[in-house]
Amino acid sequence: MAKMEVKTSLLDDMIGVGDMVLLEPLDEDSFIDNLKKRFDHNEVYTYIGSVVISINPYRSLPIYTPEKVEEYRNRNFYELSPHIFALSDEAYRSLRDQDKDQCILITGESGAGKTEASKLVMSYVAAVCGKGAEVNQVKEQLLQSNPVLEAFGNAKTVRNDNSSRFGKYMDIEFDFKGDPLGGVISNYLLEKSRVVKQPRGERNFHIFYQILSGASEDFLCKLKLEQDFSRYNYLGLDSAKVNGVDDAANFRTVRNAMQIVGFMDHETQSVFEVVAAVLKLGNIEFKPESRVNGLDESKIKDKNELKEICELTGIDQSVLERAFSFRTVEAKQEKVSTTLNVAQAYYARDALAKNLYSRLFSWLVTRINESIKAQTKVRKKVMGVLDIYGFEIFEDNSFEQFIINYCNEKLQQIFIELTLKEEQEEYIREGIEWTHIEYFNNAIICDLIENNQTGILAMLDEECLRPGTVTDDTFLEKLNQVCATHQHFESRMSKCSRFLNDTTLPHSCFRIQHYAGKVMYQVEGFVDKNNDLLYRDLSQAMWKANHSLIKALFPEGNPAKINLKRPPTAGSQFKASVATLMKNLQTKNPNYIRCIKPNDKKAAHIFNDALVCHQIRYLGLLENVRVRRAGYAFRQAYEPCLERYKMLCKQTWPHWRGPARSGVEVLFNELEIPEEEFSFGRSKIFIRNPRTLFKLEDLRKQRLEDLATLIEKIYRGWKCRTRFLLMKKSQVVIASWYRRYAQQKKYQKIKSSAIIVQSYIRGWKARKLLRELKHQRRCNEAATIIAAYWHGTQARRELKRLKEEARRKHAVAVIWAYWLGLKVRREYRKFFRANAGRKIYEFTLQRLMQKYFLEMKNKMPSLSPIDKNWPARPYLFLDSTHKELKRIFHLWRCKKYRDQFTDQQKLIYEEKLEASELFKDKKALYPASVGQPFQGAYLEISKNPKYKKLKDAVDEKIIIAEVVSKINRANGKATSRIFLLTKNNVLLVDQKSGNIKSEVPLGDVTKVSMSSQNDGFFAVHLKEGSGAAGKGDFLLSSDHLIEMATKLYRTTLSQTKQKLNIEISDEFLVQFKRDKVCVKFIQGSQKNGNIPTCKRKNNRLLEVAVP
């Protein structure tokens, strides 16, 4: 299906007609209508045979994508809709495959899209030609030469924001495989006047603006430039910024392109220095100065700019200054110097700027050529691309337009020549009879311009070289004389009076009837521009520059090579280069792209009929169609023709077996096409009228519809049938699958049923077998049990019998023994009664004792003296023995226990024993003291620094050191005192100060009294008349009363060998000074807790309430 959509001819889906040759009727209106119709449908390309007409769409169309490149690649020219790629492909393929050098001639007026077209051609060729690192580099260099040349050679004009101000022809060279090798660029006539002056609304060359907007501060500083455009007189200010153009970005692109093309850094630098110098030249201004001899002289106003230019270019300032002030004319060894007036100085300045820039441009082209030059010497195939200014008709046409139009005349000439030649060659090749074709040959106009004797250019040169006063008017006069009779020359003043009254033709003008229309030229400036003079002083000054590029640009300035001959004029130079170009083009196969500008507004979608009509006229496009259609309008090789129309005839449809030509013959006969309408060539059919072709196309269209219906019908039938067959086949497959499935299911069911039945039977059989086996086993077991029982019964019977037997035997033996015993006893009874009783008693007793002790041994209690356990008495008769044994054992284990004591422990226990003897059951305080160890020195006198003095005073061993309360005799209140007991004394010491209050030798202590109650009060009675007794007895209270009393008792005993009297009574007398006071202990309330309180009741009674 997809294939059906592929185009096979440009006739398919054609909007208007894709090839103007097929236009019916052919006239200007239908031509324009056709273009317009196509333009409105975004078809910007239309053919005239092999010529492509391109209308500038002024917007980017999606028709240049890589996919499009692929679409047009290796396709026949007429196969797809008209496109610049089709032409490029055709040219490239015939170059590569047929070894024919090609040239692509792009013409059209300014803004028509020539430069864009040339770039599209180049990019297409780059895309389809060979690949590889080296080839890609060549391609890249060729493509990148464009931005460089555009920056220096293009400018914004009122017609085009990127107008090429030079003609360009580029030869791209290929090797035999079609891979690019390199290229050569030729440039034609740069519009250098733009450097010094631009018309309103136009700009100078792009590079000036790019450098100022895009270069870094640093770089600008190096070039002595400032960013501000208004600083430079040469930059037209009214349109310095162009919409949609980023000068700064373009500057980067240009520098990058220069690098890719191969410019060295110093070369780039030099180029920009020259550009800067040109820009700065415009700022040099002159003022008049009169000299004595009356001659006008000029002077530079501000030398600063001049100085900077000289620094930039390495020119001696004085030399350049002089060159702006003087002009030296040399003639036959004579040198004459004249001064320049202000106008002349400005003229000289501008001439220098123009020359500098145009020579720089030519140098750039040469330099690029050096880079892109093919590196090999092998034979190359060449594709030339010519992007040259189109025919120009302005209001004021000057020398430049004249030159440009001359170039276009030449191109038209070559077009006619080559087209006709090709047409003729094709007729001959195809064996078709050649009939004369009527067309306008513009050779006559070319002759008017370029004839060596009478041509306008020759005349101009002659005038320029002529001695004497030469002006533009004298030149016009000459023209009027020489060309007066020429058919295409018109002038008011010519001898031919035809135009005497033509007011549209001013006196200072002449008019030429170009092939594309009449153009009126203003004669002013022709001589000057043709002369293109630069004063020798200036070229010499430039040559002297210390700047290699500038020096190279002005070789004629070298005094050693002084050439007094005038340099060739601009006109003759151009004529020569055009001649070379034409010669070059003639050797190549031409391909034409004719660009048309649809409107003057640079706007998309606008088609200005009048403007297009004008261009069609001067491009000679109708002429073009006519030439092309002179013989036969349409031709096509037999094969594609038969392929396209074979459905129109039964014999050729669907297949023609014979040769294509006879197939076409049969076809045309069948269709009854009049014989004069076509002719059979060798390989092509030639159709005279487009009408015939369209008839064929209509028939084809109709037939295609029928065929489509037929195909649709057959296809539908086929589709339904195949669907039916498929369904049938599917049904069989499904049925068979289903049957298989059903059978499978059935089989599985039977199988599982069989297995179930089988398993039931097997189960039943097994159970039956099991039952049998079980029965058998049970029978066996029963037999065994019965046997066992039987054997058991047998055994028991036997046992019973044996036992009975044994019992009987035993009974017999016993009876026998008893009998014997009885007999013996009866016999020995008399002896036994006398002794045996006592003996048996002793023996039995002995046995019992023995048993008692042995058992006692095992039942002994623990060795702890406090263990109260003692085994129970076994026999009553051992009661006293048992108690005695207990006592002995207790004493023994107490001794054992005591034996473990150390001497110190013994001492402690002795003391405790002493205490027990003294106080047990006498003093209620005693039981609480039993568990308390006696420590003696509760206060550590020696360790406490407070009592150092006390310690020194008491040098004996301290037995007791304890804080006691001393009861005040007056009120019964207590005061703390330290109670010290040493070997010999009792001391009372002040607790705070450590001072000894009383010291009593033990011999003076007569008695210690205390209550029987639970209190710590005690009185120490002193011997009457002793030294210490003066103050009376001590009434004290201590928490360790029992210990203190015991120790006091023991110490006194060991010291005085007398027992200290210890009185325990609840009422005793105490000697207080001279009086005796009774201390009485009463059972008091528990008001003060457990602390006893002491109260003086009267002079004789002190009452202590013990809780």
Ligand SMILES: Nc1ncnc2c1ncn2[C@@H]1O[C@H](COP(=O)(O)OP(=O)(O)OP(=O)(O)O)[C@@H](O)[C@H]1O
């Ligand atoms: N095929 C195209 N597609 C889109 N825009 C185009 C195309 N061709 C031309 N243009 C637009 O038209 C402008 C002018 O085209 P171009 O510079 O090629 O004209 P030209 O014929 O070379 O003019 P000049 O003679 O002044 O150099 C381009 O800058 C571009 O904007």
Ligand SMILES: [Mg+2]
């Ligand atoms: Mg251009």
